Amino acid sequence: METYRLKNIVILILLLLNLFLLGLIVHLRLQQRHTALALEQQLVRLYENNGISLPEELETGAPSLTPMTASRNLNEEGSLAAFLLDQAVEEEDQGGGIYTYTGIHGTVQFRSSGAFDFAPSIPPSVKDPEAFCEEFLETFGYRTLSSALSKGSGTFQAVRQAAGSDVYNCTVSLHFSDGKLISASGTWVSTAVTTALPQPAFTAADALNRFLGYRSESGAVCNAVTSVQCVYALQTPSPSAFQLSPQWQIETDTYLYYVDCATGEVQRA
Numbered sequence: 001m002e003t004y005r006l007k008n009i010v011i012l013i014l015l016l017l018n019l020f021l022l023g024l025i026v027h028l029r030l031q032q033r034h035t036a037l038a039l040e041q042q043l044v045r046l047y048e049n050n051g052i053s054l055p056e057e058l059e060t061g062a063p064s065l066t067p068m069t070a071s072r073n074l075n076e077e078g079s080l081a082a083f084l085l086d087q088a089v090e091e092e093d094q095g096g097g098i099y100t101y102t103g104i105h106g107t108v109q110f111r112s113s114g115a116f117d118f119a120p121s122i123p124p125s126v127k128d129p130e131a132f133c134e135e136f137l138e139t140f141g142y143r144t145l146s147s148a149l150s151k152g153s154g155t156f157q158a159v160r161q162a163a164g165s166d167v168y169n170c171t172v173s174l175h176f177s178d179g180k181l182i183s184a185s186g187t188w189v190s191t192a193v194t195t196a197l198p199q200p201a202f203t204a205a206d207a208l209n210r211f212l213g214y215r216s217e218s219g220a221v222c223n224a225v226t227s228v229q230c231v232y233a234l235q236t237p238s239p240s241a242f243q244l245s246p247q248w249q250i251e252t253d254t255y256l257y258y259v260d261c262a263t264g265e266v267q268r269a
Contacts, residue, residue, distance in 0.1 A: 040205075061205065065232060070189055073192055083136065084118050085104075099114070099250075114189045120182065123177075172186030202261040206264075232244040
């Protein structure tokens with residue numbers, strides 16, 4: 001009987017402890033939400049005092065992306081080249097970090113920076129450029145930026161994605177004429193193997209504060225910030241070694257700006 005009563009007491013204590021911890025968590029989250037809301041309101045007022053409006057749905061406490069390292073992947077370069085050439089390719093090391101991939105339609109050249117270009121000697125036929133571009137997006141992890149294709153001719157542009165976010169300076173342009181691929185150029189980085197890097201928190205609010213300081217110092221003119229999102233910038237600290245560095249992309253009614261999450265430096269696109 002005593003053992004049964006002790007068990008009930010222990011269960012009751014554990015239940016009360018769990019309720020206390022749950023209440024504490026709810027209180028902390030409400031406090032964090034209140035702090036974030038106060039910060040957002042303060043930031044909105046600060047921008048309004050400077051004659052700049054902010055987006056209505058702005059998460060000032062949104063965290064930045066995680067920086068990552070990546071390495072050159074010759075197999076994937078060969079696959080991309082084979083896709084453009086529409087056939088198996090012959091790989092050749094030209095030295096200096098340059099590799100070429102050759103087929104009967106010409107040669108695709110890749111550099112250690114990830115840049116590549118293709119000016120075919122015999123342009124490969126592409127019956128449906130729209131379907132070709134869609135397959136390219138799905139196969140190699142790009143997102144459409146712009147498409148001006150009509151009756152087998154035109155230009156298509158896309159941006160590379162990593163972990164679901166744009167790598168803003170890693171883009172590709174495909175040019176078609178009369179159902180033929182006449183040129184391709186851009187930048188490629190493999191995300192097959194990546195390593196996350198540590199970095200202090202740098203929120204959207206931090207980026208907006210940096211941007212406001214930059215605007216005051218540089219005299220940049222804008223009346224509205226239309227969107228704020230975190231993207232990646234492709235950097236090559238050494239040949240064939242890549243770093244995906246998070247940047248806050250701040251779009252205004254005049255120009256596009258990038259705030260480096262590691263240094264706080266602001267640059268206009």
